[in-house]
Amino acid sequence: MSCKIRYILLFTIPALSLYTLFVIYPFGYSLFLSFFKWSGAGPKLFVGLDNFKSILFGRMSQEFINALLHNFYFFARNALCELGVAFLIAIVLASRIWGQRFFRTIVYLPNVISMVLVGFIWVMMLNPQWGLINQVLKAVGLKHLAQPWLGQPKTALTTVILVNVWRNIGFYILVFLAAIIGIPNDIFDAAYIDGAKNWRVIWKIIFPMTFSTFQTLLILIFIWSFNIFDVVYSLAGVQAGPVRSTDVLGTVFYRTAFGGLGSSGQDYGLGAAIVVLIFLMVIPLSMIYALMMDRRKRVE
Amino acid sequence: MMLRINLFSKILFLILLSLYFVVVATPFLLMFFNGFKTTRELFLKPFEMPDSFAPENHIRAWERAGLGTAFLNSIVVSGAGIFGVLFTSSMLAYVLSRYRFRFRRFIYVYIILGLALPARLAIIPIFLLLNSLKLTDTRLGLVLVYIATGASFATFLLKNFMDGIPLEIEESARMDGASPWTVYRRIALPLIKPALVVVGLVNFVNIWNDFFFPFIIITSKAKETVPLAVSLFYGEYSNQWPMIAAALTISVVPIMVVFFLFSKQFISGITQGAIK
Numbered sequence: 001m002s003c004k005i006r007y008i009l010l011f012t013i014p015a016l017s018l019y020t021l022f023v024i025y026p027f028g029y030s031l032f033l034s035f036f037k038w039s040g041a042g043p044k045l046f047v048g049l050d051n052f053k054s055i056l057f058g059r060m061s062q063e064f065i066n067a068l069l070h071n072f073y074f075f076a077r078n079a080l081c082e083l084g085v086a087f088l089i090a091i092v093l094a095s096r097i098w099g100q101r102f103f104r105t106i107v108y109l110p111n112v113i114s115m116v117l118v119g120f121i122w123v124m125m126l127n128p129q130w131g132l133i134n135q136v137l138k139a140v141g142l143k144h145l146a147q148p149w150l151g152q153p154k155t156a157l158t159t160v161i162l163v164n165v166w167r168n169i170g171f172y173i174l175v176f177l178a179a180i181i182g183i184p185n186d187i188f189d190a191a192y193i194d195g196a197k198n199w200r201v202i203w204k205i206i207f208p209m210t211f212s213t214f215q216t217l218l219i220l221i222f223i224w225s226f227n228i229f230d231v232v233y234s235l236a237g238v239q240a241g242p243v244r245s246t247d248v249l250g251t252v253f254y255r256t257a258f259g260g261l262g263s264s265g266q267d268y269g270l271g272a273a274i275v276v277l278i279f280l281m282v283i284p285l286s287m288i289y290a291l292m293m294d295r296r297k298r299v300e
Numbered sequence: 301m302m303l304r305i306n307l308f309s310k311i312l313f314l315i316l317l318s319l320y321f322v323v324v325a326t327p328f329l330l331m332f333f334n335g336f337k338t339t340r341e342l343f344l345k346p347f348e349m350p351d352s353f354a355p356e357n358h359i360r361a362w363e364r365a366g367l368g369t370a371f372l373n374s375i376v377v378s379g380a381g382i383f384g385v386l387f388t389s390s391m392l393a394y395v396l397s398r399y400r401f402r403f404r405r406f407i408y409v410y411i412i413l414g415l416a417l418p419a420r421l422a423i424i425p426i427f428l429l430l431n432s433l434k435l436t437d438t439r440l441g442l443v444l445v446y447i448a449t450g451a452s453f454a455t456f457l458l459k460n461f462m463d464g465i466p467l468e469i470e471e472s473a474r475m476d477g478a479s480p481w482t483v484y485r486r487i488a489l490p491l492i493k494p495a496l497v498v499v500g501l502v503n504f505v506n507i508w509n510d511f512f513f514p515f516i517i518i519t520s521k522a523k524e525t526v527p528l529a530v531s532l533f534y535g536e537y538s539n540q541w542p543m544i545a546a547a548l549t550i551s552v553v554p555i556m557v558v559f560f561l562f563s564k565q566f567i568s569g570i571t572q573g574a575i576k
Binding site: 023096116171201224227229250278287294 | 302303304305309310313314316317320321323324325326327328330331334342343346347387388389391392394395396399401407408409410411412413414415416417418419420421422423424425426428429444445447448449451452455456480481484505508509510511512516526527530531534541544545548551552555556558559560563566567570571
């Protein structure tokens with residue numbers, strides 16, 4: 001018996017200790033830090049809820065709420081574009097067509113490229129003078145639509161979101177595709193024998209049977225929408241310009257914790273407080289997701 | 301299951317997918333061609349073929365961005381990270397799958413909680429922790445972070461894969477007096493090899509592409525990984541677009557090759573990890 005316990009400890013401790021140290025403990029310590037004022041050196045000064053007050057109601061509130069709304073906008077746009085379009089493309093890919101394997105591979109290609117590099121590639125595509133997007137618009141007679149996409153507040157955020165969609169949508173397509181392919185054959189056969197048309201098959205069989213996939217992906221998109229940093233950094237910089245029009249909580253947090261000109265406060269405690277507020281929104285969903293993944297495997 | 305469609309829809313779908321292909325491929329092609337141009341060419345004929353395919357920009361970009369060192373660092377960090385994740389998580393997954401003990405379920409839920417936790421938001425404490433261990437600005441620090449953040453997905457996938465493998469072989473080995481370590485090393489690991497490949501690839505892409513952790517943890521030029529080196533180069537040489545395009549080409553092509561070689565395993569890894 002003691003031998004068994006010894007082996008269990010031996011096998012579990014390496015992964016569990018690193019995970020606890022670098023994933024779980026930092027969450028707890030962020031909570032602790034959020035009650036202090038601390039520049040990173042010297043003594044920590046306990047300030048109670050002051051950090052939260054200045055973020056929610058005080059000098060940082062404008063910056064914080066601006067970014068928070070952008071995160072929600074990010075989530076709504078992503079959910080709509082990624083889930084809607086991905087579902088449709090997955091249906092196309094689930095049909096009997098030539099070159100299926102090729103298209104399945106291509107769809108995921110942008111996803112294996114680092115987000116920052118994708119951002120830089122798109123800065124070139126969107127260059128106002130020689131970038132492809134504006135040149136194409138001019139070539140097809142839509143000259144009036146050509147504009148500095150990343151250089152003006154009214155289009156910058158949407159452009160950033162679309163670049164994000166361009167890179168990530170392959171993931172959602174493949175997950176939907178796997179869900180569709182996983183639907184038992186006989187359900188389709190029965191429908192076809194009854195003379196059902198394809199749009200009916202899609203609406204009455206595929207959509208309801210992939211509904212749980214929609215739910216799970218929606219949770220993931222929500223969580224990931226609050227984790228955004230790289231795409232904004234590479235397309236707009238840490239100042240999230242022009243005039244903070246692409247600012248998200250990730251960049252606010254970065255400026256607050258690690259500095260950068262123009263940050264309205266630089267302090268580890270203040271940064272930690274921003275993170276705690278993000279956690280409050282995200283962690284309940286992370287837990288639901290973990291429990292869903294746990295239950296799903298046990299039901300099977 | 302495949303939808304049955306008529307010829308008309310077949311052609312329509314093919315046209316749609318071809319358009320999609322164009323949307324995916326164009327930015328990469330443009331990057332590739334721009335890398336061979338001069339700044340003058342770029343402005344005068346942005347979409348035509350470059351006049352020559354001499355890799356002058358690439359050579360300069362390689363030197364100035366320190367891409368040789370960066371590739372070496374990325375290879376070392378990804379290699380050590382993947383090995384660490386596979387080693388520690390497969391042991392944990394093995395115990396969770398094969399042993400019955402108290403807190404087993406708790407440990408499993410505790411570890412898969414990290415599946416959807418935005419770990420990098422907790423960067424301040426991670427940074428302070430590495431600092432107190434004298435591991436900031438080291439590759440080892442990065443590797444430890446990657447092993448920890450990779451543990452959830454790896455354990456989840458490996459445990460579930462192992463659950464589907466019958467116990468008999470392991471039991472007979474145990475009956476013959478093999479120690480748990482031997483059973484794990486000689487029998488369980490070879491059996492879950494397909495899952496190890498999938499987990500390895502998914503972690504490879506995650507670690508290789510990660511920008512955020514090196515951005516915060518690494519400060520010296522000699523330890524930069526590829527995404528960090530390219531983004532600092534991008535900041536330093538802004539507006540020298542042909543050279544930036546060349547640097548991007550160099551850093552993007554290797555991972556594309558790996559992806560095309562292993563696309564089947566990649567795709568199975570992604571879909572299994574997320575959902576059913």
